[in-house]
Amino acid sequence: MKYVDEFRDPAGVATLCSAIRRATTRPHTLMEICGGQTHAIIRHGLDQLLPPELRLIHGPGCPVCVTPLELVDAAIAIAQQPGVVFCTFGDMLRVPGSALDLFGARARGADVRMVFGPLDAVRLAAELPERQVVFFAVGFETTAPATALAVRAAHASGLDNFTMLVSHVRVPPAIDALLSAPDNRVAGFLAAGHVCAVMGYHEYRPLAAHHRVPIVVTGFEPIDILQGVLACIEQLEAGRAEVENRYARAVTDAGNEAAQALLAEVFAVCDRSWRGIGEIPGSGLALRAPYDRHDALQRFPIARVRAAEPAECISGLVLRGAATPHECPAFGVRCTPERPLGAPMVSSEGACAAYHRYRRSDHG
Amino acid sequence: MAEPIVPSPSCPVPLRDQGRVLLAHGGGGRLMHELLESVFFAALRGSATAPAHDSSVHALPGGARIAFTTDSYVVHPRRFPGGDIGSLAVHGTVNDLAMSGARPLWLSAGFVLEEGLEIAELREHVQSMRDAAAAAGVAIVTGDTKVVERGKGDGLYVNTAGIGLVPDGVTIAPDRIRAGDAVLVSGDLGRHGIAILAVREGLAFETTIESDSAAVHGLVATLLDAGIRVHCLRDLTRGGLASASNELAAASGLAIELVEGSIPIAEPVRAACELLGLDPLYVACEGRFAAFVHPADAERAVALLRADPLGAGAAQIGHVAADGPARVTLHSRLGSTRVVDMLSGEQLPRIC
Known part of the structure; x- marks a missing residue:
């Protein structure tokens, strides 16, 4: 398969793995931020191919995972309101809330629908003017522009029956928070290539300089990931801490400026609580005026009970x-x-x- | 700059069992098996202790053995490239019989029709059943029709049950799997699931992917007639190769090792899966099976399958290991290994 097979080539993988082994003289701990990279690493068994001195640890880069429990509960409560059509991505349907997940709400009669993109939800709002269509927007900077386009389209068409529950999060504040933690062990980061395709990587330079860690923009296929690891190791072994782009086929320093302008038009940066981590200042996106009239939390006043999350899950x-x-x-x-x-x-x-x-x- | 994070590992409250049937209970994965065990087998299995198989085998007075099975078809959309709900309802049940090595003989057909279904469409599906049955050499000998109010069904559901005759000396079942057995597949994987998804979601690919829906009892007969020592067969329907091999690893108590590079997947199916984020090992087929055969017969079995157009893509994809826990392991092209787990819920709803 073109554009995929060359990045999974066994010979290329073997060459990179020996280069990594040669470059590694002492133990290093790297973190891949993105859950997509985590899955690629585990699925392809890339960690089995690395020298034992290298430890890859997995970061908080799964937007579904870090969506706070109270927001999942709010989503379920909104989905159960009469007249609501609640739309979101498949993964979000199975995330446990305090008592139910969205699939469970659907089995109890809520109109919960899986969509492939936010514009599908806007289309539904146009088709069902008598219903309230709510889209649960989850994701990093990668998917936020599509959300922004959808709310702008709904606003322009006067679709007052379209609202969204926004749970978009930003990566750089999360990296900052992880590196600032007293028990931080991460010596180098693989930054998520698709986030950088939208945002560029200029935001990471102050982080790399302040915390003295290399940050390497990295893609998602085995060859991409190993190239990111190699670049990170070479920096660590040489005592450098720079931002480096190893996903140049998709990412530029400036990123997608049209998308960034769209984000700035539709969203304001806000503080955001991350499930399992806590509040990270400046790490979220919230609708700004005039788009905030499409904010589901304002449309549907839900009693926001802080649900307890007891201790067995780590x-x-x-x-x-x-x-x-x-x-x-x-x-x-x-x-x-x-x-x-x-x-x-x-x-x-x-x-x-x-x-x-x-x-x-x-x-x- | 963010405040340092105070370690506060937290977790959501465990979900109580939700007490309702979820769509995922129908997906062929672990949730479905839990439902089967906790509700159906608990009440209905009786004294039978044999591991679940695609059809059950019973001895008649006089020594003949019959295989018996039933299956319901709720596929949406009802027409898809390479077949329709009518042909699928014949192929699926014929194949379940074939997985016991049986020669399929008779089918029943039950129809649940929703008020408002066009008679012309119904006629088309019934004719498609007739053609598929004639091609497979089985007779549809009894049937039933019910009509439900509009909104209480989705157009048309079909149930078929089947009876077949198991040839003398043939015993094909999960508990016959032995360490060392070769694992074969009868063709490339995933065409049916992707064909359905493409139609349902309006996805257009460069080439139309046709369902692999077909009756495979002829391929099975070819193997048996040639004296291939077939230990077990399994239809690769819901949950695909991954779920089928997990079921058989559990039923036999043996470890199954698969080799990624030898698993046949057509290029358009691979590309569609890549695009949609699906793993082809979990995507359903409706005309493919896995065969566990004596290792000395493996090469000949693959050649026999390949000689038939239906089995042109057949390949040996792994073997049953001599030791290790009862699970499925995949050796990747990159030289690493990973577990192939059973699907938890559904990857694609209502494909059959």
């Missing part, structure tokens, strides 16, 4: 890279994809789901 540690899924006593026993304790076991980008799906123990 998703907070997993999402910060402080523990691997295998280190959780509930993993695979009391927490499975069928009965998840935490969102990382649900999402197609969640670290626990990746480990559960592709390996069962440290030995594969």
Whole structure:
């Protein structure tokens, strides 16, 4: 398959792995931010091919996983309001709220629909003028422009029956928060290529300089990921801490400026709570005027009860890279994809789901 | 600059069992097996202890053995490239019988019609059943029709049950799988699931992907007639190769090892899966099966399958290991290994 096979080429992978082995003289801990990269690493078993001195730990880059419980509960409460058509992406339907997930709400009569993009929800709002169509917008900067386009389209068409529950999050404040944590072990970052395709990578330079860590913009196929790892190791071994682009076929320094302008028009930066991590200042996006009239939380006044999240699930540690899924006593026993304790076991980008799906123990 | 994060590992409250049937219960994955075990087998299995198979085999007075099976068809859309709900309802049940090595003989057909269904469309599906049955050499010998109010069904649901005769000396079942057995597939994977998805979601690919829906009892007979020591067969329907091999690993208590590079997947199916974020190992087929055969017969079995156009894509894709836990492992092209798990819920709803 063109544009895929060349980035999964076994000979290329072997060459990169030996280059990484040659470059590595001492232990290093790297974090890949993005859950898509986590899945690629575990699915292709890339960590099995790396020298034992290298440790890859998995970051909080799964937007479904970090959506706070209270927002999931709000989504379910809104979906259960009379007259509401509630739309979101497939992964979000199975994320456990306090008592139910959205699939459970659907089985109890709520009109919950899976869509492939936010514009599908806008289309539904136009087709169903007597209904309130709500879109649950989840994702990093990668998907935020599509959300922004959708709300702008709905606004321009006067679709007052279209609202969205916005849970978009931003990567750079999360990297900053992880590096500022007292127990941080991460010496180098693989930044998520698709986020950078939209945002560029200029935002990462102050972070690399302040925390003295290399940050390498990295893609998603085995060759891409290993190139990112190699660049990170070469910097660490040479004592450098720079921002480097190893996904140049998709990413430029400036990023997609039209998309950035759109984000600035539709969204304002806000503080955001991350599930399992806590509040990270400046890490969220909220609708700004005049688009805030399409804010579902304003349209549907829901009692916002702070739900308790008791202690067995260690998703907070997993999402910060402080523990691997295998280190959780509930993993695979009391927490499975069928009965998840935490969102990382649900999402197609969640670290626990990746480990559960592709390996069962440290030995594969 | 952010405040340092105070470690506060937290987790959501465990979901209580939600007490309702979810769509995922129909997906052929682990949730469906839980439902089968906790509701159906608990009440209905009786004293039977044999591992679940695509059809069950029963001895008649006098020594003949019959295979018996039933399946319901709710596919949406009802017409798709390469078939329709009528042909699918014949192929699916014929194949379930063939997985016991049986020669399919008789089918029943039950129809649940929704008020408002066009008679012309119904006629088309019934004719398609007739043609598929004639081609497969089975007779549809009894049937039933019910009509439900508009809104209480989705146009047309079909149930078929089937009876076949198991040849003397043939015993094909999960508990016959042995360490060392070769694992074969009868053709490339995933065409049916992708064909359905493409129609349902209005996805246009450069080439139209046709469903692989077909009756495979002829291929099975070819293997048996040639004296291939066939230990087990499994239809690769809902949940695809991954779910089927997981079921058989569990039923046999043996480890199954697959080799990624040898698993046949047509280029358009691979591309569609890549685009849609699906794993082809989990995508359904309706005319493909896995065969567990004696290792000494493997090469000959592949050649026999390939000699038939229906089995042109057949290949050996792995083997049953001599030791190790009862699970499925995949050796990747890159030299790493990973577990192939059973699907949890559904990857695609209502494909059959």
